[in-house]
Amino acid sequence: MTQDEPMFTVHTSHLNTGLRGVPVGTCRTSFVTPTEGVHYCGYPIAELAHYTPEDIVYLLFNKELPSPEQSTQFKADLAARGRVPESVAAVFSTLPKDGHPMDWLSVGIHTLGMLETTGDWKEDALNLIARMPRMMGLMFRIREGRGDNIPEDDLSANMVQRFVRTLDMAGVDDRLMEKILATYLVLNMDHGGGNLSTFTGKAIASGHATVYSSIAGAMNALSGPLHGRANQSCLEFVLRIGTSDPGEVEAFVRGELAAKRPVFGFGHAVLRAEDPRATVQFALGEELCPDDENFKIIRTLREVAPRVLSENKKISNPNANVDIASGALLHHVGFKDPTYYTTFFGWARVAGIGAQIIDERTVMRAGKGTPIYRPKYIAEEQELRHVD
Ligand code: NMX
Ligand code: MLT
Secondary structure (H helix, E strand, O other): OOOOOOOOOOOHHHOOOOOOOOOOOOOOOEEEEOOOEEEEOOEEHHHHOOOOHHHHHHHHHHOOOOOHHHHHHHHHHHHHOOOOOOHHHHHHOOOOOOOOHHHHHHHHHHHHHHHHOOOOHHHHHHHHHHHHHHHHHHHHHHHOOOOOOOOOOOOOOOHHHHHHHHHOOOOOOHHHHHHHHHHHHHHHOOOOOOOHHHHHHHHHHHOOOOHHHHHHHHHHHHOOOOOOOHHHHHHHHHHHHOOOOHHHHHHHHHHHHHOOOOOOOEOOOOOOOOOHHHHHHHHHHHHHOOOOHHHHHHHHHHHHHHHHHOOOOOOOOOOEOOHHHHHHHHHHOOOOOHHHHHHHHHHHHHHHHHHHHHHHHHOOOOOOOOOOOOOOOOOOOOOOOOOO
């Protein structure tokens, strides 16, 4: 393709469609195809699902999977950055306990930014990634009123273990929780350049706001129910269904559509097949908790909903998306309150959004960086007039 060859023709029908399909830039960390889903630096996501989160952060930042030595060194580098300042817990203890966990997460990231910004894009992004597990653990505990006797942060542990050990929940299987969380993080770290939260984070960074402000803004974008918060809504939906009987599940889905409510866990802006991230999580559920009541419900939903949704021709993709299975798995390992689920999505995305911000700020346009975002809007119903 030459510099002058048109890539895309904009028609009036493209206006007010949320930039759907309009090319706006390049992305070096991941791409999404309608049938194979997301690929990180060229690798299909299904082939990466069993890597550690640390190795996938390395991939997104360096565009290559690490060698065993690079992996060990990178884990040590993250551990050295992991310490969270005491005052983060103090700020959390002032927040409204019924505030949504995504708002707490955004405040937590902002707080770290106020305390620790260096101004170096890569340093700040890596520091934030390294501090997320402890900050997430503190956030869960303090919001739930368990702010006392928090175990020390063991920086020699991996990121998921640091979170699980900070949580220190009674009556759960830590190893199972770590497995589900590690896979969840890997699957959700990045999803192309144009998803709402990533786009928002890069747009904020294009005005040279800090990495922390940019990613806190991205978290706010992720908190909407049509985007990241769909994983919360999806489990709430499953709990409301309450049965894996196919006839009752079908009646429920039809009722939601008749009431003009979304059928959570289905559909996607780009994908046109079942999301491979859902396929991986279904396989994990079949292996780890096939008889879990919620898992049985989503197994039925996966059969029933695509058939019902495909009766409506305007729905471009009636298949399961990433959010269908994650809630059932998180619930099974002990996270019974779905309002926390999007914070796991946010934790994962900090890596992809951070890596994309670094690329846009320090690599694109031969290192000059992408200029401040400024798309064009066409005036509507605004005849020129003057005050008499
Ligand atoms: N349930 C009900 N209606 C749907 C669904 C669904 N699952 N999927 C699409 N539609 C509707 C959509 O609202 C739109 O209606 P209208 O023309 O009245 O605005 C129409 O079908 C065409 O939408 P699409 O072009 O197929 O999809 P779009 O790109 O606009 O939206 C989602 C994509 C993901 C927002 C949409 O499929 C949806 O609302 N799904 C349910 C919520 C969900 O599971 N979200 C998680 C997505 C993953 N993520 O992290 O972002
Ligand atoms: C996703 O993970 O599916 C996204 O963030 C949503 C998108 O790609 O638009």
